Amino acid sequence: MSTTALEVSGLTVRHGDVLAVDGLDLRIGRGETVALLGPNGAGKSSTVGAVLGLLRPAVGSVRVLGRRPADAVRAGCVGAMLQHGGLPGDARVGEVVHLVRSSYPDPWPLEDLTATTGTGGLLGRDVGALSGGQRQRVLLALALAGQPPLLLLDEPTSAMDAEGRRAFWTTMRDLAARGTTVVFATHHLEEADAVADRVVVLAGGRVVADGASAQVRSAVGGRTVRLTAGRLPDPLPGVTAVDRQGGTVALTTTDVDVTLRALLAAGVPLADLEVRGASLEDAVLTLTGGTR
Ligand SMILES: Nc1ncnc2c1ncn2[C@@H]1O[C@H](COP(=O)(O)OP(=O)(O)OP(=O)(O)O)[C@@H](O)[C@H]1O
Numbered sequence: 001m002s003t004t005a006l007e008v009s010g011l012t013v014r015h016g017d018v019l020a021v022d023g024l025d026l027r028i029g030r031g032e033t034v035a036l037l038g039p040n041g042a043g044k045s046s047t048v049g050a051v052l053g054l055l056r057p058a059v060g061s062v063r064v065l066g067r068r069p070a071d072a073v074r075a076g077c078v079g080a081m082l083q084h085g086g087l088p089g090d091a092r093v094g095e096v097v098h099l100v101r102s103s104y105p106d107p108w109p110l111e112d113l114t115a116t117t118g119t120g121g122l123l124g125r126d127v128g129a130l131s132g133g134q135r136q137r138v139l140l141a142l143a144l145a146g147q148p149p150l151l152l153l154d155e156p157t158s159a160m161d162a163e164g165r166r167a168f169w170t171t172m173r174d175l176a177a178r179g180t181t182v183v184f185a186t187h188h189l190e191e192a193d194a195v196a197d198r199v200v201v202l203a204g205g206r207v208v209a210d211g212a213s214a215q216v217r218s219a220v221g222g223r224t225v226r227l228t229a230g231r232l233p234d235p236l237p238g239v240t241a242v243d244r245q246g247g248t249v250a251l252t253t254t255d256v257d258v259t260l261r262a263l264l265a266a267g268v269p270l271a272d273l274e275v276r277g278a279s280l281e282d283a284v285l286t287l288t289g290g291t292r
Helices: 044-051 071-075 093-102 112-119 130-146 162-177 189-195 213-220 256-265 279-288
Strands: 004-015 017-029 033-037 058-063 077-081 148-156 182-184 198-203 208-210 223-228 239-245 248-253 271-277
Touching: 004 044, 004 182, 017 044, 017 093, 017 182, 017 208, 033 044, 033 162, 033 189, 044 058, 044 148, 044 182, 058 071, 071 077, 071 148, 077 130, 077 239, 093 112, 093 130, 093 213, 112 130, 112 162, 130 162, 162 182, 162 189, 189 279, 198 279, 208 213, 208 279, 223 256, 239 279, 248 256, 248 279
Parallel strands: 033 182, 033 198, 077 148, 148 182
Antiparallel strands: 004 017, 004 058, 198 208, 223 248, 223 271, 239 248
């Protein structure tokens, strides 16, 4: 049996004149948990769309467990939770779950499925009356109904509260431990850092970093200098990103000594000074050329 769950080669996706994915190469092994990261418009959803066979590549190929995307989806190899995943508005949750389960030859046993996804108490509810986070849990149950070996999630926790997120990622870890390959796009970098074996950072439809979160963080080599300050000199040597929240400024820098010396030389008092290693968020911002 091949150890590859997903093979994307030279993938280019266009939306009319817009180049959304630009010659993307990506191989994901079975059982990996991979986060797709990058700013708005980086090409994450377009990549997911091509992997699901919803978007046709302009160039390149996608193989899901050795099959073409549409064949893999038809065979029940892929479960997906999309950003704008639709549910019928006038049905009960239990009816929808039943319908989707019955379309698979070997559906996930109902009790286990609802316990895993926290949807047991929602089966009698009208779909149209669900909160955003409840709706995402139901979408997860539908994505898992066929026990797919590959799970694709596009910003799966965007509507969930903190407790819902924690439960969600616990479920993902359990699934990964059972051998499910999980690929998810997210803007919650602390979740990616905590959950993913590997992070793939996209910008402009290309891969700009690919590796374990710790590798990506250390490759950037940046550190954060945090202090309470008013106006600061601009530019500041070494600084690649500036995040101001009220009176607190976080400076991502490639050289702490040089940045601190420049602050002192400019007469900036170093109030409430804190220096720490780069977070995944700092790394992604640096890699994608963003500022907060
Ligand atoms: N249906 C569409 N029609 C035209 N352009 C599109 C369409 N969908 C996406 N795009 C464009 O393609 C590019 C990549 O978009 P995509 O949605 O794949 O990025 P993303 O990384 O998922 O972004 P986000 O984090 O905002 O969801 C963007 O420039 C976007 O504006």
